[in-house]
Amino acid sequence: MQTAIVTGATRGIGKAIALKLTELHYNLVIVGRTAKLLDQIKSEIEKTGGRCLTVVADLGQENAPGHIMEKTVSHFGQMDVLVNNAGMSHSGPLLETDMETWDKVHAVNARAPFFLSKAAIPYLKVSPNPVIINIGSVVGFKGYxxxxxxxxxKHALTGFTNVLAKEVQKDGIKVHLISPGGVNTEMVREMRPDIDTEQLIQPEEIAEIVEFLVTRKGKGTIDHLYIRRQSGLAFD
Ligand SMILES: NC(=O)c1ccc[n+]([C@@H]2O[C@H](COP(=O)([O-])OP(=O)(O)OC[C@H]3O[C@@H](n4cnc5c(N)ncnc54)[C@H](OP(=O)(O)O)[C@@H]3O)[C@@H](O)[C@H]2O)c1
Structure with a gap:
């Protein structure tokens, strides 16, 4: 059985992706900081007959990528799909953004996917269907x-994904960036309480795109999927 790691799987998009990959019969490694939520999702997965390992880790910490990979491989013996989903947002004018906040946001959103991917590559090279999926954002292309x-x-994550996809293509590792607009999760509900949640993309729609990416057989490269909400709204 193949193994998938999903970071930020305690809620929102990551949880929907973890449940979808369970349906597809992957062993799941779910990562987040909140042990209680990880345990709840592990029970949900196990009730459906799936196998799941929880790893409590703060991706803002330097040692997190190595720790996650070590736990994964010692538990399941292999690593096939890495979904770099965990992320944190920050809303505030430039003049009110301090260096500590900037560093934390970049450590979680850009540095952790970089070093998790690096740690995963030796295992992905020997996988029958190796895939890395990075969850970017429309703000990895635009500015609000x-x-x-x-x-x-998120721009850093976009740039990194573009380079990574080319560097590991020779090893048969498929690398994709999914860049959603507003998705109905706690993150966007906190940042934009003014938005009607029915107008948002649902987390399950992102999980369906992940399903397509990990199950497709084609040799053609899909670098990037940019997912807009319905048109005519103030932002994507
Ligand atoms: N919602 C949107 O509109 C939207 C749009 C475009 C892109 N995205 C991206 O989609 C991804 C998922 O977002 P979401 O909307 O599902 O957000 P969410 O509901 O806030 O969930 C974020 C997830 O990331 C985890 N996380 C946050 N900081 C972490 C840290 N330091 N270490 C480990 N895990 C951490 C959280 O778990 P713990 O709190 O347990 O650590 C949680 O599971 C993010 O990369 C986000 O930038 C979201």
Whole structure:
């Protein structure tokens, strides 16, 4: 059985992706800081007959990527799909954004996917269907006011994914970036309480795109999927 790691799987998009990959019969490694929520999702997965390992880790910490990979491989013996989903947002004008906040946002959103991917590559090289999926954002291409730290971290993730995809293509490792607009999760409900949640993309829609990416057989490369909400709204 193949093994998938999903970071930020305690809620929102990551949880929906973890449940979808369980349906697809992957062993799941779910990562987040909140042990209680990870345990609840592990029971949900096990009730459906799936196998799950929880790893409590703060991706803002330097040692987290190595720790996650070590736990995964010692428990399941292999690593096939890495979904770098965990992320944190920050909303505030540039003049009110301090260096500590900028560093934390970049550590979680850009540095952790970089070093988790690096740690995963030796295992992905021997996988029958190796895939890395990075969850970016429309702000990895655009800029919205008051999102300088968040947008620059997601731009960094976009750039990194572009390079990674080319570097590991020769090893048969498929690398994809999914860049959603507003998705109905705690993150966007906190940042934009003014938005009607029915107008948002649902987390399950992102999980369906992940299903497509890990099950497709084609040799053609899909670098990037940019997912807009319905048109005519103030932002994507
Ligand atoms: N919602 C949107 O509109 C939207 C749009 C575009 C892109 N995205 C991206 O989609 C991804 C998932 O977002 P979401 O909307 O599902 O957000 P969410 O509901 O806030 O969930 C964020 C997840 O990341 C985890 N996380 C946050 N900081 C972490 C840290 N330091 N270490 C480990 N895990 C951490 C959280 O778990 P713990 O709190 O347990 O650590 C949680 O599981 C993020 O990368 C986000 O930037 C979201």
């Amino acid at each position: 006011r008051d999102q300088a730290a968040y947008a620059s971290s």
